[in-house]
Amino acid sequence: MAGHVTQNTPSKKNVVDQVGERLVKLELLIYGVVGVAVRIILRFVLYLITFPLRVLIGILRFVFGNPIWMQEFFLFNARRRPVLNFPPEDRLPAPPDDLLSESYKGWIAKLESRITSKDSKTGQSHSDFILQADLEKHPAGKIGILKKDIDDLNRELLPVYLEHDYRAKRYQNIYYHYQWAFLLLAFMTTFIATLTVFASPASLNSPTVVANSTLSESLSSPTPNPLQGQITNKGVAGSGNTDIARILGVLTTAAGAIATFYGTLNSRRRPQKEWYRNRRISEELRKHYFLYLAHLPPFDTGDRYRNLRPTIGKISELE
Numbered sequence: 001m002a003g004h005v006t007q008n009t010p011s012k013k014n015v016v017d018q019v020g021e022r023l024v025k026l027e028l029l030i031y032g033v034v035g036v037a038v039r040i041i042l043r044f045v046l047y048l049i050t051f052p053l054r055v056l057i058g059i060l061r062f063v064f065g066n067p068i069w070m071q072e073f074f075l076f077n078a079r080r081r082p083v084l085n086f087p088p089e090d091r092l093p094a095p096p097d098d099l100l101s102e103s104y105k106g107w108i109a110k111l112e113s114r115i116t117s118k119d120s121k122t123g124q125s126h127s128d129f130i131l132q133a134d135l136e137k138h139p140a141g142k143i144g145i146l147k148k149d150i151d152d153l154n155r156e157l158l159p160v161y162l163e164h165d166y167r168a169k170r171y172q173n174i175y176y177h178y179q180w181a182f183l184l185l186a187f188m189t190t191f192i193a194t195l196t197v198f199a200s201p202a203s204l205n206s207p208t209v210v211a212n213s214t215l216s217e218s219l220s221s222p223t224p225n226p227l228q229g230q231i232t233n234k235g236v237a238g239s240g241n242t243d244i245a246r247i248l249g250v251l252t253t254a255a256g257a258i259a260t261f262y263g264t265l266n267s268r269r270r271p272q273k274e275w276y277r278n279r280r281i282s283e284e285l286r287k288h289y290f291l292y293l294a295h296l297p298p299f300d301t302g303d304r305y306r307n308l309r310p311t312i313g314k315i316s317e318l319e
Helices: 002-064 068-072 102-114 144-156 158-199 207-220 228-237 240-269 271-294 304-316
Strands: 116-118 125-127
Touching: 102 116, 102 158, 144 158, 144 271, 144 304, 158 240, 158 271, 158 304, 240 271, 271 304
Parallel strands: none
Antiparallel strands: 116 125
């Protein structure tokens, strides 16, 4: 009998585990679907809210040009406006071992395309790092050590730099997205609430009050009023202002709820903190890039390449 119980217990446990796993998968599926739907709705709402602002910015720029005060103002600063469709991360593959192969040259070309940017004013390409084209301007015999250092940094440091640089830009965009959404939704909540007050039937000029006063006068008069039923239906059934006030009340609640949702996301995800942390790491890696080229501490020893990877690991763990 005891053996029979021992055989049935694992089967029941397995059934419970299977049901639990299915419930978890179902929960994750529902969470994913709801999350995608909420993102689509929020992006659509944010686009509708920012569209009038974009039109206003275009008109002001057409009238005033592009003065400095408009560039520094929060609403007109292009660097502080979020990008709705932020590009996904495209990590570099591992570099080939053969530095003379064509695949390594293709990898270097892809790497340099990501560390090179164009100036918006002049349209010329520039980079904060040393490119292969810069090395080709000098004789190979004079830059042998420099070329080896550049290859070491290209394979070890720059991929990590690009990873944290992308994260910093992504969290910066998320932070501005939350700030803009919260600011605009708070404004919309106040604006719609103000319209709700003016559209409320409690106003003295509303048709409901006028209809009720007419009804009371008709009831107090000795002669029956033939329009009494119509006035009563108009006053009791509610006027158009009542319907508008209800719609505006729903919109106020929805805008306030979405603003609260954005505030909660901002407090939980802390995109500003992650933005600062990844930007600090990327700038530290940029600094150590030139320290390695100059053979300065902590790369002032003969085996500096052996010290490069542990240094990058320590920098990546900065808080």
